[in-house]
Amino acid sequence: MNSLALLHKLVGFDTTSRLSNLALIGFVQDYLAGFGITSQLVEDATGTKANLYATIGPTDRGGIMLAGHTDVVPVDGQHWQSEPFTLDIRDGRAYGRGSADMKGFIAAVLAAVPALAGANLSMPVHIALTYDEEIGCIGVRRLLDVLGGLPVLPVMGIVGEPTTLRVIAAHKGKTAFRVSVRGHEGHSSNPLAGVNAVEYAAELITFIRKLARERQQNGPFDPLYEVPYTTLHVGTVRGGTALNIIPAECVFDFEIRHLPEDPPDALIAAIRQFAAQTLEPAMQAVAADTGISFTERSTYPGLCTPPDAAVVRFVQGLLGDDTAPGKIAFGTEGGLFAERCGIPTVVCGPGDIAQAHQPDEWLALDQLAACDAMLANLVQQLTQ
Incomplete structure (x- = not known):
């Protein structure tokens, strides 16, 4: 499936933070298994939600982590022109709850899996999907407890929150x-x-x-x-x-x-x-x-990755853009990955935060295509 087809599937799961995300996680787990990739689930205390962590490529060295949250904010009281949990394509935009924040990035990551699985990677790519980010970065903390015990950690991370694919090195x-x-x-x-x-x-x-x-x-x-x-x-x-x-x-x-x-x-x-x-x-x-x-x-915590850090230069290279990294006021899980596990992290994903949490939330299709291109460059960079 391409990224747009995958986005259709992901938006179709109502993963509002008050609900379970297990149906979406199960879909991703089965999808990855179809390419021979095993996933580790880290559940919450109730067993109704889970993080997912999967590694593609060699397991004896650090790699690139692609991270995103699976939960979305409620649509209660909002007036939508289309069904929030059915992706609607209009005027070059994909409308649906979570399209921008941040299932578009997850869809692009999953669309890159066949190429990643078929490549001879010089270093692994890790996929980290979390729950309950929208209500305080809750789920990622349980995942970090597990990551902290792993013999090899990612050497850098990309959190795919909507930044219009601008590299962000710091946030409040x-x-x-x-x-x-x-x-x-x-x-x-x-x-x-x-x-x-x-x-x-x-x-x-x-x-x-x-x-x-x-x-x-x-x-x-x-x-x-x-x-x-x-x-x-x-x-x-x-x-x-x-x-x-x-x-x-x-x-x-x-x-x-x-x-x-x-x-x-x-x-x-x-x-x-x-x-x-x-x-x-x-x-x-x-x-x-x-x-x-x-x-x-x-x-x-805030995120404060040095503007000349290796992860900044690496993602700039994937985008073909050496513009100085930016800073954002909204928070992400990036600060926790950096603080708790020492993973140098940037925020970079398709879509505009101005669309997040809004009625008729949308993701521009050209942003999704640009994210596909960034991840295609990632595969090329890591292929031996």
């Missing part, structure tokens, strides 16, 4: 927290008799916003990013039951997307300190059972 890291504010309920006619959880949450949100403004004004800065500084963002707030009741609970989520050279530890410590030393004493002076708690929801 992310940490997300849920904050639970426990107040003390009472009648709104006497605010002093209660502890208003919503108002204390608002004070903490205002403090987070103050930190965000400081980073925006004072940096540190990296002009190669579209947003050249670390950002803080509050995304959801829920609290209160009725207007005439002092709210006893308020919960909000915030995230920090940080430059790789600006780790979030000091910001997190400042937020916790403001809660513990400024807000909680005032709350507990009214009711001892009040307080503020923090729960880490997800975290992944």
Whole structure:
């Protein structure tokens, strides 16, 4: 099958993160087996999801890892002109959930398998497919536990997130927290008799916003990013039951997307300190059972591959493009491959991130063809 036919198959599997990805993984496993390639599955704790890792070529040396996540974001509440999980070709574009993010890259990788399997490779090509990337790079961590125990690791990795096939050597890291504010309920006619959880949450949100403004004004800065500084963002707030009741609970989520050279530890410590030393004493002076708690929801490191690294030069060579590598604000599994297993990694794949997560998500067919050409060059480069 060519890459477009494979993309039809892959989009047809509804692998929204809340669902199992085993049907897709089973399809890939059977497809690879048809070329004599065995796959190792690394399941989640429930056995309803799995990562896949397969090696094509010699197993006694490092090789090139081609990595992608199999899960997609929900289509709930979005208005689509076509069925999201049936690929629709219109005007030179392939429409479907995951077409750009990032089943297009996976389809191109699978389309290259017959050539890879038939070649006398000087070094292996590893295929790494993961689950639950969209909800915090969860599945890849179990895969990394296995990779860390292998006698030979890949010498470089390509994560095929949509970059319009531009080589990306760095991206921001992310940490997300849920904050639970426990107040003390009472009648709104006497605010002093209660502890208003919503108002204390608002004070903490205002403090987070103050930190965000400081980073925006004072940096540190990296002009190669579209947003050249670390950002803080509050995304959801829920609290209160009725207007005439002092709210006893308020919960909000915030995230920090940080430059790789600006780790979030000091910001997190400042937020916790403001809660513990400024807000909680005032709350507990009214009711001892009040307080503020923090729960880490997800975290992944930034990626910071040197622009002159071998993996950068190698992928530039595959593309025939020596343009300096770029930097992106959105996160990938690349930072984890680099940090946990020491695999020098770049991000490079077909499609535009602007289409990701959108209704009528699409991948330009010429981008898919260009990715096919890049991988054909990979086969040629590795053939003895």
